[in-house]
Amino acid sequence: MNETQTPVFAAKGLVKRYGRVTAMNGADFELLPGEVLAVVGDNGAGKSTMIKALTGAVIPDAGQILLDGNPVSFHSPQDARDLGIETVYQQLAVSPAMDIAGNLFLGRELRRGGLLGALRMLDRGAMRREAREQLDALGIGTIQDMTQPVESLSGGQRQAVAVARAAMFGSKVVFMDEPTAALGVRETGHVIDLIKRIAGRGLPVVFISHDMPAVFEVADRIHVHRLGKRAGVVSPRDVTMSDVVAFLTGAQQLPAA
Template sequence: MTTPTLSAAGLLKRYGRVTAIDGADFEVFPGEVLAVVGDNGAGKTSLIKALSGALIPDAGEIRVDGEPVRFRSPLDARRCGIETVHQDLALAPAQDIAANMFLGRERRRAGALGSVLRAVDRAAMRAEAQRVLDELGVQVKSIAQPVETLSGGQRQGVAVARAAAFGSKAVIMDEPTAALGVAEAGKVLELIDRIRARGLPVVLISHNMPHVFDIADRIHVHRLGKRAAVVSPRSHDMSQVVGLITGALEPGQDGALRAVSGARRTGPDR
């Protein structure tokens, strides 16, 4: 079996009497898109925060390439090659595309200008940013244009390209198509597919079931603070996944789905 690129076992996080993560397990393998789905309040956000270093679990273990790690901040996760694209994108609108691609990781000029005066090598950053955008098929008029002049899809493309440029182990994307139209959402899905083709696993958190079934290799269903099931979009249909999300269905020991008597049958919030 291939070693998971990023995995977790028995993660636990409590806030007083509220349990946000209840012994959660997780694993994503090289070169796959893993969709994480679940109802609001299921604990998806807390799980992803733990995996990206934004939350320190009370118990459990996180591993990168099979080796135990302990993230005390998002910077620790980034140092291990885990990049996250948040819903707010974390872009600086007045800065140009290249500056946003290297935000917090600016390249310094050679010699005393860089080491002493801390001068930024804008030409090198723009050249590298253009190379990454071209490789991933993100089209913009100019690498020097401010991010505030870009469309929503282009901004999403810049944020995803930044994660792909610096992520060496996994890219986590939180609802990357939520605020986009049909055409722009399609381009983001194409971008995710290109990242997968490079061998970099993508963790996709989404409420959009058609997008999940269009792009995911496996679907991690999160419910009541833990992993309820992991299914394939090739073997399970959309209604079955919604049933797992709401608790109307649960997996049996043989992998077959069983109806749960009296379970709530409403779908996830969109």
């Protein structure tokens, strides 16, 4: 990972206040092409607010967001999605009663051609074929039937559907908010493999997590967030898990950049 690369996605001096509470206090952020960047921080550190600002869910009071070096502004999550920025939330935004293919294309359904398309009829066959291709490309072999309702899947399989949807439509970056929360060891391993595969396809991933073993397994760099701003960025090759916990609590100073 060449840290002299131009960031594909960045933010400078983001500020967000809620009354007397400052959730972001000059927060900076940099994501390099093709990397997995872990974002860690204690509860109340402001990392969630920063992620929401970067994905269009929060409008910052000050600061600048840059995509491929160009200033951008988001007024909604749809603005971010329109620019190729996808998010997998901790509370999975899946429709339990809908089938797998329908969930992958939720809000982006394929229509039939001609008159049937004009009548808003869906091309379910095409969606199921593309869904199968996407899951195969990501190595998701535990899900075979695209007509299966999502409510019949395990927690890890539901997470895989949400991740696959983000990978299908994210052209610039995929954010994953605590994707291994509430998963067992085996299912966590599957999600980690998915993250590696997505990054291996050249799509950078931002991995927000409290799961330090997962962070150290998958991250190229670790963004440490503290007191509303970026305290520093470290390499998992240069520090230990205990070091990172000490950094985010303030018990230990980060090494100089």
